[in-house]
Amino acid sequence: MASNQTLKELQWVQQAIKSEALNLQSISFYLSQPTSGCYQETDNSISINISKENLPFFSLLLTTLAAPRSTNSSSLRNLEFHRVEWDSQHVRNLGTLLGNNQNVQQVVFRRNRFNGKSLLELSDILKTNKVIKEIMLSESGIGSVGAGLIASALMVNDSLEELQIWEDSIGSRGAEELSKMIEVNSTLKLLTIFDSNAITATPLISSVLARNRRMEVHVWSGENGDKSSKVVEFVPENNTLRIYKLNLSGTCRVTCSLGMNFTVKLLDMTGVKLKSRCAKEFRWVLEQNQTLKEVNLSRTCLKDKGIVYVAAGLFKNRSLQTLHLSGNLFSGIGVEHLLCPLSRFSALQMQANTTLTCVTFGGGRTRIGRDGLAAIIQFLITNETVRKLGIHDDESLRSDDFVKIFKNLEKNASLKCLSLQGCKRVEGETLLQTIMETLQINPWIEDIDLSRTPLHNSGMTRGIYQRLGQNEKTEPEMDLVKDMPLTEPKSCRVFFCGQECAGKTTLCHSISQNFSASSLPYFDQVRTIVNPVEQAVKTAGMKIKTFKDEDTRISIWNLAGQHEFLSLHDLMFPGHGSASFFIIISSLFRKPSNKEPKSSTEIEEDLQYWLRFIVSNSKRAIQQCMLPSVAVVLTHFDKINQPSPNLQHTVDSIQRLRDKFQGYVEFYPTVFTVDARSSASVSKLTHHIRKTSKTILQRVPRVYQLCNDLIQILSDWRSENYNKPAMKWKEFGELCQVKVPSLRIRSRNDNKERVEMKRRAIATCLHHIGEVIYFDELGFLILDCEWFCGEALGQLIKLNVRKQHSSENNGFVSRKELEKILRGSLQSPIPGMGSKVFENLDASDLVRMMLKLELCYEQDPSDPNSLLLIPSILEEGRGKPQKWQLSMQDCVYAGRHLECDDSSHMFLTPGFFPRLQVHLHNRLEALKDQHGATYSLEKYLILISINGIYIRVELGGQLGYYIDVLACSTKNLTETLRVINQLIIPAIQSICHGITLTENVIRPECVRKLTPPRYRKTQFASLQQLKQALLSLPADGMYDYQHTWSPVLDSGRPILQDGFDFARDLLSDDDFREVLHRRYHDLYNLSLELQVPPENNPEGQGQSVTMIDEAAKVEPTFGGIAKGVEAVLERLKIIEQEIRDLKQEIQGLRYYEHRLLLELHRKVNHLATFNVQVEERKVPNMIYFVKTENYTRRLVTTMLSGMNALRLHMLCEFRGQMHVVEDQMGCEIMQVDNAAVKSLAPYMKKFMTLVTLALKIGAHLAAGMGQMIPDLSKEVAHLAGSSVLYGAAGATAAGVVGAAAIGSRNRSREGSRDIQQDLRAAQQWVVDFLRERSCSSGKDIAEKFGLWRVRYRDNGQIAWICRRHMYARSAEIIEVPV
Known part of the structure; x- marks a missing residue:
């Protein structure tokens, strides 16, 4: 009965599938079950159990499912088979099923059994199927043969995305076949293998990496019945490859596959035992790979040789950012090699690896030792890129070693995190104090990990973490300059100027002996000791010698006197109020080897050259707070046996120079005559240098206090660094951070740029006072000015351009040749001095300095190897x-x-x-x-x-x-x-x-x-x-x-x-337009003075009139402003059109001048005919005064009491043709008294106004005043209100401008009354004066002034005119004798 019931159920399933009564998406077949039956788990899934007795039903069901369906068949998605023993017929039915159901995406085989033929047919199905996305084979015993068949199918299949083979021993052969498939197939997204042997993973993951497949891979193994463990995994979503367990050969193979891979960014090989052979392959990977960002090789048993290979790969790697090497077996040699690409061993050397930002190493079996400690310290001093350094679980370093590490961490501005977790000897008060001091100086450290250290376990790290928190807080900002106090400078420069063979160097050595040896700095004492050696190898050029006088630092700059070095002297000249003065040295003899004396003229020429040099450069200096101080020294005085006239002539010529340059330099009154070889002879000069230095230091502007401090700090730095002549800006910043608290960055959240600005301000101040040569954009400071100006540039001055094939290169020098010359100057020629003297300055740095100083230029700036030209060496x-x-x-x-x-x-x-x-x-x-x-x-x-x-x-x-x-x-x-x-x-x-x-x-x-x-x-x-x-x-x-x-x-x-x-x-036309525009502007002001109505002016009159009128019409509204702007733009267009033709503009000026000339004559006529009631015009009105000096006549423009030797003259008053009467005798005035001034001064002002107008429009030529105009200009040009008037009466011109400013209305209302009073007073004075001189009759006036009294026939007005007009205009006039 039960059997029939089961049979019915299987038949029911078959019937339901046929009738499409079930909408199934998932079907699971379980064969070899105790009983048969079906269980519908959900509405769209069903499980079918088939016992051994009912096995035929499996084929029947497959056939039923494979039969063509209308719609419901399309819903089937998943098929799962348990314990199925596949024969050929079953596989063919499965193939038909998969062919007719185009939506089946997943097929799972669990504990199935395939024979060779069934596997082959399954392979054929996979080759043709384009629908299945996932296949899983679990415990199905496919072996290497099955794996090979599936691999061959997937070489063709381009739809399958997931392949899982669980607990099947496919072996290395099957894995190799699958690896070949991976090389071809690019659609597979997930590969999961669980095999009994871990070796299976090697070919699979190698292929995935080598072919850059974005395929997720998981390989597990369970060897010898052990618990299963993962061998390798690759997750492309986060680009992570983790290798858990591989043998040596497998590890090497996988490592090699990473060389050209770009899908892996994180490689974790923790715990995988590596040998040097594998490390050697990894070196190649680091050199070739461009995507690896993080590598973890902790606990990989790497020894020194393996670390050497890894370090060698870092030299060329440009992508790796994090490297973990904790728990390995290397020693200090390994540490030294590991940190080598991350360190610099010379200032000129570039850091090999600049991308690695995190390095960790250490462990109980790592022995860092002395070599490793030295490498760590060098790394901390020179590295600029690593942000995190970890030394973990170390037992080899002592507490003193960690003190050294933190001491050298003071100058490191790049390291953010230092991890010392688990280190056994991180302990003690000394180390704690050192850490606190380091954090006080270095604010860039964000974290110090001291967990599991004795210092942490004892609870002593609280202060450290509190200080780290304070370094996060922003310090209160202070003003950039105001918080830096000023003080009197402590350093003064003395410039020894003179031609060659003047004895400057000998004089400098004698002066040095006058300074007590105890006051000399140690380095100067050494310099004195090695002086003979220095003399043997030094080159000609500038030399600097420094002395200490109490707290004053005096440096003597011995300028080279050779002609070829003169072009470099400007570079050394002080500026910006620098404390300095000059000693001009001249020899009394032409050559030291003979007794032929120089003439006074030769000495005067020598001194005059240097005086002009000093004055010229002083004017060029941006800030000149006082006149340059100069003293004169005459050497070789010992060769003069007796006083000679030539010496007296020399003294006289120096006195003439002192008078000539008074106001340009401050001359010391005493001329020093010395024997430069004798210390006693130069003692007075030495005293003068000491005294003048102190005086100059008190008079020059104050400098930052930090400058005085830094002078000594920089000197100490040079002593500690092999006397290097230059330092990089980074080194200067580190020095400020450690040695100068006020220039220290106190918090990592501080405004770093503000502190950098302070440092640059101090460096610039040091540059101005002559202690360093510094330019911001170059990135370094020249500390040894003598070396740079005297040796480095001196080599260039002596360069023979003809050797450089100047005919071919037009005088250009190749950059390589120039750098070779400069590099030669960088090598110290003094025996016993090391090669590190100039190691931190490259020749290319000097070339950039020369470009900045404009000592040379590049032929092609865009070419890094461009030829260079140095003008100072041209012939x-x-x-x-x-x-x-x-x-x-x-x-x-x-x-x-x-x-x-x-x-x-x-x-x-x-x-x-x-x-x-x-x-x-x-x-x-x-x-x-x-x-x-x-x-x-x-x-x-x-x-x-x-x-x-x-x-x-x-x-x-x-x-x-x-x-x-x-x-x-x-x-x-x-x-x-x-x-x-x-x-x-x-x-x-x-x-x-x-x-x-x-x-x-x-x-x-x-x-x-x-x-x-x-x-x-x-x-x-x-x-x-x-x-x-x-x-x-x-x-x-x-x-x-x-x-x-x-x-x-x-x-x-x-x-x-x-x-x-x-x-x-x-x-040029531009010059003409400048003249015309100045004339236009002046004539416009004159038109206001003459009260010419603007609306009556012709079109060509001056642009300024129209512009002012139009501006006055602008309404104070947005619409009005817009209209005003349009009007101005329109007028500008008109002006532009007029200016295009210069002659047209001159023509317009002519019209303007003509109108003003007419107005001028009208005003003159008004003066000539005004107030006829005064003695009935019995004397002329148009008078002027002339003073005779040096056979020239000078027109008098203002009357002052006490003036004498004047002559009174009168103009011809014929209307429209006023002029000076030639050969007029005039009348002499012995002295001008106060009464005359009171009567004549107002009239003179009005009359000179008209003269000014005439001068401005050229009417003076017609008026006959031309010969007096130059004298007029020399007399009053400094008072002229208009810069365009070369011959204007200045006081009157100023009155014209002032009158124009007052306004025409006031002038028209008040001017009439003023001029009446002025004219009446002047006319009365003339009448009285002529009576006193017995010149009141018409005959007398005609004799002295050449003027006759006439009346115009048309209007009856009286005028005094010359003889020429009497005859030429006889028809218009009637003579009216007095």
């Missing part, structure tokens, strides 16, 4: 033909002559032109559009071609006091001069800051012919005087003004003929 291009590259007839030639305004006291120093050559090149390179510019140099010449304009910049004059800029171009004159004015001249002025250069126009003929400079000395004219000459002309004559040139003769032979050039050929 003169003697004998070369001088000609322009252009020779067309329509070329434009222009030149500008720039000359020192005070060439008797200043000059362009020898270092000026080489710097200009570099600076101008750099400016040219900085132009965005260079138009194919070319640039070439000679010793005193710069040749530039830019945009079709060829320019020559020449240095000339004895001692170089002027520069000529010559140009030849096919462009017009304005474009040519624009390049000179916008590029060349600003570059020159920026180099000679503080020295005033006057600009002159060179005769174009000299530019065209390239006339030698000796013939051009008289062939230039002042640019300002040309402009002022144009301002003194009417508008009609401006454009056609001619400047006349004198001829040039050489021993009677004509070089240049006399000639002339139009102003339009000398000045």
Whole structure:
């Protein structure tokens, strides 16, 4: 009965499947069960048990499931088979089932049995199936053969994503077959293997890694009945590979597969035993792999040899960030090799590995020892990238060793975390105190892990963690500069200036003997001892000797006197209020070897050169707080046996120089005459140096207190570091952090940039006072100025460019050759001094310094191997033909002559032109559009071609006091001069800051012919005087003004003929517009003075009138502002259009001047005819006074009491044609008294106003005052209110401007009353004066003044006119005798 019931149930299942009554997604078959039956676990899953008696039903059910269905069959997802023994028919039915059900994604076989044929057919099914995503084979005994068949199927299948084989011994052969499949199949996402042998994992994981498959792999093993354990796992989601258990060969194979892998970022091999052979492979992995970020090789039994391989790989690795090596067996040798790529052993050496940020090592069996400790200390001193260092469970280091570690941690700004957990000897009060001191200095340490150490176990670490917390807090910010106190400087420089063989060096040695030996610093005593050796190997150049005088540091800078070193002297000149003074040394004899004395003229020339050098550089200094102090020393005085007249002449010439340079330098009154070899002879000079040093230090601006402190700190640092001449900025920062609390970063959350700014301010101050050479962007400080200026640059000065094939390279030197020369200067030639003297400065650093100082420039800045040119070593291009590259007839030639305004006291120093050559090149390179510019140099010449304009910049004059800029171009004159004015001249002025250069126009003929400079000395004219000459002309004559040139003769032979050039050929349109605009502005003010109504002015009158009127119309609203802006823009367009044609603008100016001239004559007529009631015009009104001096007449513009030797003159008053009467005798005034001043001064002011107007519009030419205008200008030019008036009465012009400011309304209302009073008083004084001189009759006036009294026929007004007008205008007048 039960059997029938079971049979019914199986039949029911079959029928339900046929009728599609069940919507099944999961079906599980359990064969070889005690009973048959089915259990529907859920609505869409069912379990079918089939006993051995009912095995046929299994085939029947498979066939039923395989039959084609309409819709429900598509819902079947999972099939699971338990204890099925598959024959061929079963597999074929399964194949049909899987073929007809396209949604089956998972097939599970548990404890199944396959024969060879069934496995082959199953393999065929997998090859063709495109639906199944997951297959699991558990305890199914497929073996290596089955694994091979499945692997062959998956080589073709591209849909299966998961393959699991559990507790099946597929063996190494099966694993190899699967590895081949992995190499081909790229769709498999998960591979899980549980095998009895761990060796199975090796080929699988190797293939996955080698082919960069993003396939999750889990391999387990349970060897010899042991508990199962994981062998390896790879999870691509987090890029982690963990190897738990592999034999040596397997480990090597897996390691090799990582070489070109990019899917693994974390490799954990903890506990896997490694040998040196595997470490050797791992070295290759580190060199090749570019994605590994973290590697854990803890407890891998690595010894020294293995660590050496790992360290070797780190040299080339550029990706690894974390490396754990705790619990291994290496010693101090291993530690030394491990930290080698993370350390630097020279300042010039680059750190090999800069990506590793975390390193841990240690363990009970690791023996760090002395070698390892030294490597750790070197690592802490030099490493700049590692953020975390761990030394775990160490038993070899002592407490003193950890003290050394923390001491050297003071200067490390990169390490954030130090872990010493489990170290047995981390104990003691000394170590605790050292840790606290380190945390006080180094705020960048964020964590110190001392867990499981004796210090931690004893509860002594609380203060450490409290200090670490304080380092997180931000310190209160203080002002950048105000919190740094100022003090009197303690260091003074004395510059020994003089030509070669003057005895400077000998004098310096004698002075050193006058300073007590006990006061000398130790390093100077050593220098004195080794002096003979130094003399044997030193090169010519600048030398510095330093002394201590109580608390004052005095350094003598012995400037090289050789001609080739003169160009470097500017670099050493003090600036910014530096404490310094000068000793000029000159020998009384031409050569020390003979007794031929110098003439007083020769000595005067020597002294004058250095005086001009000092004055010129003092003007160039940005801050000059006091005049340079200078003393003169005459050496070789011992060779003079008796007083000679030549010595007296020398003293007189020095006195003349003292008078000449008064106000430029502070001359010490005593001239020292010494025997430079005798200490006794120089004792007074030594006393002067001591006394003057203290005086100078009291007078110069104060410096930061830190500067005085740092001078000694830097000196100590040099003594401790092999006397290095330079230090990196990082070293300077470390020194400040350790030695200077006020420049210390106190918290890691502090504003580090503010502290860096303080440090840079102190370094800059040290630079200004001459203690170091420092530029922020270069990243290092030169501590030994003598070495840099005297030896390093001295080598360059003596470089022979001709050896560098200058004909091929145009004077350029290769960077390698230059670095070779500099590197030679970096090697110490003194016997006994080590090779580490200059190890922290590279030749390329010096090249960058030279580029910054503009001592050289790169031919191609974009090329790192660009050739370099050093202008100071160029030679003169003697004998070369001088000609322009252009020779067309329509070329434009222009030149500008720039000359020192005070060439008797200043000059362009020898270092000026080489710097200009570099600076101008750099400016040219900085132009965005260079138009194919070319640039070439000679010793005193710069040749530039830019945009079709060829320019020559020449240095000339004895001692170089002027520069000529010559140009030849096919462009017009304005474009040519624009390049000179916008590029060349600003570059020159920026180099000679503080020295005033006057600009002159060179005769174009000299530019065209390239006339030698000796013939051009008289062939230039002042640019300002040309402009002022144009301002003194009417508008009609401006454009056609001619400047006349004198001829040039050489021993009677004509070089240049006399000639002339139009102003339009000398000045650009920009210059003309400047003159015109100044004239427009001035005429506008005059129009206000003359009360010309603006609405009556012609269109061409001045832009300023229209602009002011339009501005006044703007309403204070947004709409009004918008309209006002539109009006201004419209007016600017009109102005721009007018300015385009210079002649059109001049024409407009002519109209404006004509209108003002008419108004002027109207005003003059008003003066001439006003107040006829005073004696019925029996005397003329238009009077003026002249003072005769040195055969010239000077127009008197103001009346002062006490003036004498004046002559009264009168103008011809004919209307519209007022003028000076020629050959007028006038009347002499012996002395001006107070009454005369009271009567005449107001009238003079009004009359001079009209004279000023005439001068401004050129009416003075018509009025006959032309010959008096220059005198007028010299008298009152300093009072002129307008800069455009070269011949204006200054006081009156100032009155004009003031009157314009008051307003026309006040003038029109009050002016009439004032002028009546002034004229009446003046006329009355004239009447009284002439009566006193018996000159009251018409005959007397005609005799002395050449004027006759007439009446105009048309209006009846009275006037006094000259004889010429009497005859020429007889029809308009009637003579009316008095």
